[in-house]
Amino acid sequence: MAILDADKEGFLRGETSLIQTIGRAARNQDGTVLMYADKETDAMRKAISETDRRRVIQLAYNEEHGITPETIVKGISDIAEFLQSDSKCPPTSAGGGARRTPRRWASTSWRRRSSSWRRR
Secondary structure: OEEOOOOOOOOOOOHHHHHHHHHHHHOOOOOOOEEOOOOOOHHHHHHHHHHHHHHHHHHHHHHHHOOOOOOOOOOHHHHHHHHHOOOOOOOOOOOOOOOOOOOOOOOOOEEEEOOEEEEO
16 A cells, blocks of 8 residues: 655644554555655654554464464455345335435525634
8 A cells, every 4th residue: 555645744644544544554464555755754653653563562462362364355256246135225214115305405505704604
């Protein structure tokens, strides 16, 4: 997995987001994360140190319990069977499944002025 512009802190580049992205890649046995950046940010350092801390704990747990990590392999047929099933979600209402009409909202427009939202 590649994280482009990892040094640009903000949406999806903060400490928590980086930790979540790295953790998602770690679920695959051969998962690797490449962070492309011009400089190492504080969020990157914290995410890497947190990942290393969690890895040490996980390796100790695996060794203690005799666990060998393996990547889950699901066949395409499993997904195809799900997609072919008749009902993928529960019924919408208990009263016979009547369809609701969309709600009409009052015609109010909103605009942003300085740092607060105001009604026109």
